Amino acid sequence: MKLLIIGGTGFLGRHLTSLALDWGHEVTLFNRGHRQHPDWRELTQLQGDRDQNLDPLLGEGLHWDLAIDTCCYDPAQAASLSAALLGRCERLIFISTISVYRDFARPEMDESAPLHQVALGESASDYGPLKVLCEAEYRTRWGERLCILRPGVLCGPFDPTGRLAWWVQRVQQGGSWLLPGEGQDRLQYLDVRDCAEFVLRAAEQQLGGIFNLVKPGIALNDWVERLAARLAPATPIVPEWAPWPALLAAGVEPWQSYPTLLPNEQPEYAGYGRISAEAAIVQGLNFRPLEETVADVAEWLAGAPDAAVAAGITAEQETRLRQLVR
Template identity: 35%
Template sequence: MRLLVLGGTEFVGRAVVEDALARDWDVTVFHRGGHAAPSGTTVLHGDRTEEGGLDALAPGRWDAVVDTWAGAPSAVADAARLLAGRAGHYAYVSSRSVYTSPARAGLDEDGPVVDASPEDDGTDYARAKRGGELAAESAFGDRALSVRAGLILGPHENIGRLPWWLGRIARGGPVLAPGPRDLPLQYVDARDLAAWTLDAVEKGLGGPFNLVSPPGHTTTGELLEACAAVTGSDAELRWTDPGAILDAGIQPWTELPIWLPPGETHGALHRGDVSKALATGLRCRPVAETVADTWAWMRSLDGPVPQRPDRPRVGLAPEKEARLLGA
């Protein structure tokens, strides 16, 4: 297989490239040059946001394209139109955020989606991702695959959610653990997303697929206890009622990454229907493996964990945590 990855140097794109190389595929990576591409790839440079930024893609033919773009969907439209006659399949890494909010628990791919177009400016994430889907479909038709990912974790994460928890628990001492302990979590390891996506383009699958683990794949307790085990710290997980956390003004998801209190928003994010992806071969590794591999990657870094410049840093200030634990 000849694969073109638009992106391919960070997190999900990197996982796709590494999986394709492990299959002995011929991989071309197109990116701006800000990060080194994995060894063994053919590298093309260009900036999709600039005039003539796709010129490096003018020649060439590929069996499949994987696009991880998260900005204005016009960039997807431009690339898809350019490649439509020279690529067999176009997989766009989208998001379950495309569903109208609040999405009900158990929603499948037929659920209502936000109004969007390939002409959206990209300032609204949900509309940008839906616009990207429409752009890919316009150029490739049923050869376009929309990978509607949920929460993504794993090595090379540049959002900081799981790395924050690992770093906090590694420091030890009393740790604010948001309850309930058995609250189910639904996420996907970037490497499992990559493996399913490449299998899907090889099979010729098209259309939208929710791409996240089955509901209840793990729990908040299993996740944080795995962090404690792999770091070997003396952290004391102090399980705290959601009401007390919210009353203290602590924000779910941002200050306590990954966590959402029980309710409508939790149901939308952590109880999605993924039966379609499971029926087409999605396999999800145990949470302990995702945690251990992410910690090993963090320890291999010469500097801090990389952070996407277009996303705010996540995590709870120590003094805010201490105030609630003290209370």
């Protein structure tokens, strides 16, 4: 297939581009040209800023079977890109996010769950509502030729958020570890390479519709045990469970302090970690083992001293919290 990838050099786009080339697709990249990678061969690079100049997409004879937009976050971007590509491109895949959902109160929520209530034409500033507007803009312009993919938290090598990297480094430190709740709160990560594979399957199968891309969640106690077993810290992990209310009162922030972890005991988060991806699984979404993802992230971190690591709780903060919650 002739693929046009908008973005395509950072995280998901990096893995997607490499995989598309490995699978034999003809790839054109459109981005600002900030990154290039030596293993990328036989691709066309169109340099431009989607917010300022789409002229490189308008060259004579340019035509693609499918465009994949990995980075749209403003409905004006969706409108301008559509205007440039309609007539030059047959189909479009938009990488959206599960942040479009209004809340995470319901377990097993699927693609029909309520979205943030914002109408096309209204202004929005938050990430989730903006993505809702982007979806609506693309749906209006592409109709049945559109596929919307809603990934959850992606992880893997080259992750600029460093969220899984924080967990890897903390497990590698070993020792006593102050953790929230009773170990039953759930995390729901997806390896970025599994996401990239499904994007290309959707392209090849000409899928339409909407698909959540998330891996079945895992309880925090199991998460810690499996990471420790794979990473084998020199000093064994000794979890110290503390009630969420006490930690929250002491300044712990949901999602931030323990990256992507939310207190499922709170009604608005009761369904987080239990989001359904059954529709995508039926269409071929696969999951590599957690241990493989963790090992690859640890290897990447070892060779990339400047890699981003999320700013979760530090050792000093953990010590202070122990004193406050006793």
